[in-house]
Amino acid sequence: MSTLDLGVLISGRGSNLLSILHAIGAERLDARVRLVLSNRADAGGLVHAKARGVHTAVLSHRDYASREAYDEALVATLREAGVTWVVLAGFMRIVTPVFLNAFPGRVINIHPSLLPAFPGVHSQAQALQYGVKIAGCTVHFVDSGTDTGPIISQTAVSVLDDDTEETLSARILSAEHTLLPRVLQWIAQGRVTLVPADENRRARVVIHQEE
């Protein structure tokens, strides 16, 4: 068991960040949030972090000439804060190999669909438009694609006949708030192993039983 030194990257309201902070407070998650980093100064999650005494930083992608230059600045800021694991929690930027190589196998993302269905943006609306009966959320390792990295865990929720994008999003979000801290705790417990690809299967994740 090791205490995770987390950096949480956000662009918006930060409810998943809050779920992490609540789990730490309730001793369900053995982690410290070393830094909350946003690309937007108006991200609501920054307010939650500051109110709880968590360090925050804002780096605007608009101040950098390239994605790589921006990612170098993100990496330097996270390293300076002592971050060793990175959680993308509503961070609306694609990270480049510059970022991923700085935290190899240590960047995870939460996505509001059952991947590989409905990657990208507006996943809940995509699910409704398609007419699926089961939706959900996914926590996965980040690779250089959009929502394509190895899946760590997923939670399914029902799609109801009278669902709107708002009601379905709320049901999925509630599942996200349970799933993300749980997966982080598995990581802290050393129970999450990334198995490399072989000729039959892509890289995948195995979760070991609790000892």
Ligand code: GRF
């Ligand atoms: C969540 O739905 C998450 O799955 C997606 O962005 C949203 C962030 O919400 N990646 P919040 O900022 O954590 O409330």
